[in-house]
Amino acid sequence: MEIEAKLQSKLEKIFPEQSEREKASEVLAEYGKETYEQEPIRVRLAILKMAGPSIEKLHEFTSAAKGDFRDVLSWAEYPRQSKHWSATGAKKEKLVSADLNEYETWLNT
Numbered sequence: 001m002e003i004e005a006k007l008q009s010k011l012e013k014i015f016p017e018q019s020e021r022e023k024a025s026e027v028l029a030e031y032g033k034e035t036y037e038q039e040p041i042r043v044r045l046a047i048l049k050m051a052g053p054s055i056e057k058l059h060e061f062t063s064a065a066k067g068d069f070r071d072v073l074s075w076a077e078y079p080r081q082s083k084h085w086s087a088t089g090a091k092k093e094k095l096v097s098a099d100l101n102e103y104e105t106w107l108n109t
């Protein structure tokens with residue numbers, strides 16, 4: 001499934017009511033308006049993962065992403081690695097694997 005379709009699918013699952021989904025979409029659309037705001041769909045997915053069904057948290061994480069999108073990507077896609085950036089070897093591989101598995105599971109459910 002294409003990444004934009006994944007975003008729409010996650011929005012529908014997290015916000016089943018159309019009015020709430022529209023609010024959430026409006027908040028998420030705030031990220032990506034500026035030319036320097038990179039990878040808007042990926043970042044919006046990260047925001048959605050972190051915020052869950054909270055419009056308030058969507059605002060918080062969207063604001064954070066507008067400050068530095070890498071923070072939100074790190075929190076959503078690399079939660080274990082971001083706490084242990086200096087890990088190496090088997091420990092790093094375990095962290096990478098766990099983070100990837102968590103994100104892919106979230107993305108595909």
